[in-house]
Amino acid sequence: MTTSLIAAGLAIVGALTVINLVVSYGVIRRLREHEQRFAERAGGQPDNLLMEAGGKVGDFAVPDLDGNPITLATFEGPTLAGFFSATCEPCAEVLPHFVATAAGWPGGARNVLAVVIDGGSGPEGYLASLRTVATVVGSDHAEPVSKAFGLRGVPGICVIEPDGTVRAGGRRVLTAGALAPVR
Structure with missing residues (x-):
């Protein structure tokens, strides 16, 4: 009986470890995606925030x-x-x-x-x-x-x-x- 109890406990710990690894992998992957998106936005905006070269400025x-x-x-x-x-x-x-x-x-x-x-x-x-x-x-x-x-x-x-x-x-x-x- 103690052997089967130990085996069941180990199975539960093993299953929780696998679930933890899968969730951790998913979280890390998602954080990397967000980091990449944030880096793309870090320059935040496009470099040129006015009309493009060759455009004509309107009068004011x-x-x-x-x-x-x-x-x-x-x-x-x-x-x-x-x-x-x-x-x-x-x-x-x-x-x-x-x-x-x-x-x-x-x-x-x-x-x-x-x-x-x-x-x-x-x-x-x-x-x-x-x-x-x-x-x-x-x-x-x-x-x-x-x-x-x-x-x-x-x-x-x-x-x-x-x-x-x-x-x-x-x-x-x-x-x-x-x-x-x-x-």
Whole structure:
């Protein structure tokens, strides 16, 4: 009787071990799938969140932070444009690169456009660093500009030609040198 009891106990422990292994394997496999999906999203969004190169930016008419009217025609040469939100972590990472590129941009602030969408949070830090290197549009007037550029998310970075044609876009281009101005 004790032998059959031990055998039954071992059978139950063996069965539970096999069930545990199968469930663990399934959980691990599922976690790997989720990890892969998360990694695909980690860049989160596509790199280029504005219209593609070759597209034409629509016209817009909004005031900048100082109340000066700006339109697409306001910008005289190749124009660096950036869209940011104070609540966006990738924006915080891209902003210093944008500011550094904008600081050396031909034509200075009159050929650099920055649109700050505050998203309910104070964009003061963004505004302070951008005002010195760009023509800045605040969140109150961001929608018409965002629509004109075909913005799908932030950060959005591109260079447009004087006629409104998008030359290059995407946040990685600031560090890759693809936005080097035409001289």
